[in-house]
Amino acid sequence: MNKNELIEKAKNHLEKLIEEQFSRIEMMKKDAGWVDYKTLKPIIIGVCWGDGIGRIISKHAQRVLEHTLRSEIKAGMVEFRVIEGLTIENRVSHGEAIPRDVLKEIKACHVILKGPTTTPQEGDKWPNIESANVAMRKELDLFANVRPVKIPSEGIDWCFFRENTEGAYVLGSRGIDVNEDLSLDFKVATTQGAERIIRLAFEYAKNNGRKKVTVVTKANVVKTTDGKFSRIAKKIAEEYKSFGITSDEWYIDIMTAKLIDPARRKDFEVLVMPNLYGDILTDEAAQLQGGVGTAGSANIGKKWAMFEAIHGSAPRMVDEGRDIYADPSSMIRAAAMLVRHIGFPERADRLDKALEVCCQFEKKFVITGRDTGATGEEFTTYLLDWARNENLEKEWQKFSGAV
Ligand code: IPM
Ligand code: MG
Numbered sequence: 001m002n003k004n005e006l007i008e009k010a011k012n013h014l015e016k017l018i019e020e021q022f023s024r025i026e027m028m029k030k031d032a033g034w035v036d037y038k039t040l041k042p043i044i045i046g047v048c049w050g051d052g053i054g055r056i057i058s059k060h061a062q063r064v065l066e067h068t069l070r071s072e073i074k075a076g077m078v079e080f081r082v083i084e085g086l087t088i089e090n091r092v093s094h095g096e097a098i099p100r101d102v103l104k105e106i107k108a109c110h111v112i113l114k115g116p117t118t119t120p121q122e123g124d125k126w127p128n129i130e131s132a133n134v135a136m137r138k139e140l141d142l143f144a145n146v147r148p149v150k151i152p153s154e155g156i157d158w159c160f161f162r163e164n165t166e167g168a169y170v171l172g173s174r175g176i177d178v179n180e181d182l183s184l185d186f187k188v189a190t191t192q193g194a195e196r197i198i199r200l201a202f203e204y205a206k207n208n209g210r211k212k213v214t215v216v217t218k219a220n221v222v223k224t225t226d227g228k229f230s231r232i233a234k235k236i237a238e239e240y241k242s243f244g245i246t247s248d249e250w251y252i253d254i255m256t257a258k259l260i261d262p263a264r265r266k267d268f269e270v271l272v273m274p275n276l277y278g279d280i281l282t283d284e285a286a287q288l289q290g291g292v293g294t295a296g297s298a299n300i301g302k303k304w305a306m307f308e309a310i311h312g313s314a315p316r317m318v319d320e321g322r323d324i325y326a327d328p329s330s331m332i333r334a335a336a337m338l339v340r341h342i343g344f345p346e347r348a349d350r351l352d353k354a355l356e357v358c359c360q361f362e363k364k365f366v367i368t369g370r371d372t373g374a375t376g377e378e379f380t381t382y383l384l385d386w387a388r389n390e391n392l393e394k395e396w397q398k399f400s401g402a403v
Contacts, residue, residue: 006178013176014186021188027141028192034302035110037342042079043072045338046109048086050132052313053326054115060380061113061331067384068339068347078342081109088118088313092126097135106136111338112306115331116313130173133308137164142299142306143193144200145278146337149285149295152356152400155266158285159210161201162278164299166193167225169275189225189274194232200300201272202240202247213237215249216273216281229274252277259284282310290359293326293367296333298341305341307334317369327367328376329355332383353396354386361399362386 001009037043045065049058062080072078084090085102098106106112117133120126136142145162166188175185198215205213215237219230230249237247250258252273258264259281265288273281286295292311299306309330317323332355340348358365358379365374365382374382386392 001179010176010178010184017171017174017186021190025190025192028190028196032302035304037110040110042077043111043342044079044081044109046081046083046106046112048083048106048112048114048117050086050115050313051088051118052116052315052318053323054117054309054313056323057309057326057328057331057376058113058115060328060376061115061335063380064332064351064384064387065113065335065338068335068351068387069344081105083109083112086114086117086132088120088126091117091129091132095127095129097130097132098139103139107140107304110304111342112136112304113331113335113338114306114308116309116311118313118315134169134172136306137299138170140299140301140304140306141165142301142304144197144298144300145275146204146298146300147278147282147285147295147310148333148337149282149289150352150356151289151360152396153360154262156288158268159204159208159270160278160282160285161197161204161270161272162282163193163197163229163273163275164278165275166190167275169279187222187225189228191228191232194229195236198229198233198236198272201270202236202245205245205270206240206243210269211245212267212269213240213245213247214255214268214271215247216252216255216271216277217249218252218277219249220251226274233272252281255281256284259288286310291327292330293369294329294333294355294359296330296335296337298334298337300341305338307338307341309334322370324375324377325367325369325371325373326376327369328380329359329367329383332380350387350392351383353392354383354389357386357392357396357399358383361396 047062049055069078083105119131120128122128143165145164147160149158168187170188171186177183201213215233217226217230219226286292295310297308297310336348336351365379367373367379
């Protein structure tokens with residue numbers, strides 16, 4: 001192709017992307033409102049086990065969930081459905097990030113507990129299909145990726161609000177190799193998309209007695225998309241001043257440094273940011289809490305919500321026969337978030353506290369990821385024993401120094 005033909009090809013590609021984003025904006029403008037779980041009988045929980053260690057750790061989380069919601073299950077108020085087809089083998093055999101019939105099953109549920117799924121990269125043994133996570137976030141319009149990180153002994157109680165349907169991700173599989181020398185990716189920000197995630201972060205602060213919302217961008221360099229995010233955040237922050245909530249803005253590079261600065265990090269409370277920065281920052285935050293294997297994540301939309309670990313499927317652990325030693329606490333955190341989301345906050349608090357006692361304080365069964373530590377099953381039994389223990393609250397207070 002000559003230069004003009006290459007430019008024409010790129011223009012056509014971009015035109016299609018812009019049209020799709022315009023339709024997405026129209027959809028966001030229609031806004032059907034939030035689902036009310038109290039009106040759903042039963043609430044249907046779909047479980048996708050995923051790949052790699054997901055096949056093991058999501059079953060442990062399912063066990064915790066079934067225990068926590070046992071009376072509702074018995075009363076027919078909550079129903080579980082296992083959805084088998086979200087495996088890399090099935091996805092590859094259909095050549096789709098989420099095969100159509102699997103997506104239909106997922107959409108027939110109200111909330112999903114999802115184990116880690118393999119995300120191929122060029123050069124892997126799998127074809128380079130789109131990530132199932134990213135596809136599900138887009139398909140179900142799960143715009144808020146909410147990731148709490150808690151270190152009670154340090155007074156750290158962070159809640160990250162990662163934008164989940166735009167940024168560098170939404171067109172991450174739709175970039176273009178214009179020719180062999182020039183490759184372009186696209187980063188997207190919309191007014192509606194930025195507003196809804198930023199507003200959700202401020203609402204969370206308001207409803208949970210938090211006093212500060214930190215906005216993370218690189219708006220000094222990425223001037224258009226991050227510039228929009230920053231501008232909208234400033235406007236929304238004005239509205240929340242009267243609730244005693246302050247707001248500040250940090251660039252992503254210095255933010256990653258401040259998170260490991262013990263003198264400053266406990267000052268952060270609620271943080272909101274575009275997609276890719278949230279991906280990176282939440283792995284760093286999780287590492288401070290004890291590793292990515294300890295952190296859960298809620299992907300929230302107005303109609304559906306999906307709960308998962310923040311990490312991947314760790315195929316290496318499976319290859320080395322270490323999958324039974326994988327840490328299920330990320331998926332159990334996700335299960336606790338699911339329990340909270342569908343309307344049982346006290347039970348979710350108990351699970352969170354039991355996790356903190358088991359992972360950060362008492363540590364009777366420690367997961368090391370190898371046979372030097374406990375298996376995921378032993379850990380789950382230990383966790384459930386604490387969740388049932390009537391002294392949990394008292395012991396948690398004692399362990400955490402009652403911060
Ligand atoms: C996460 C993961 C995913 C992401 C991958 C598996 C696509 O890293 O949930 O943070 O990048 O969002
Ligand atoms: Mg990540």
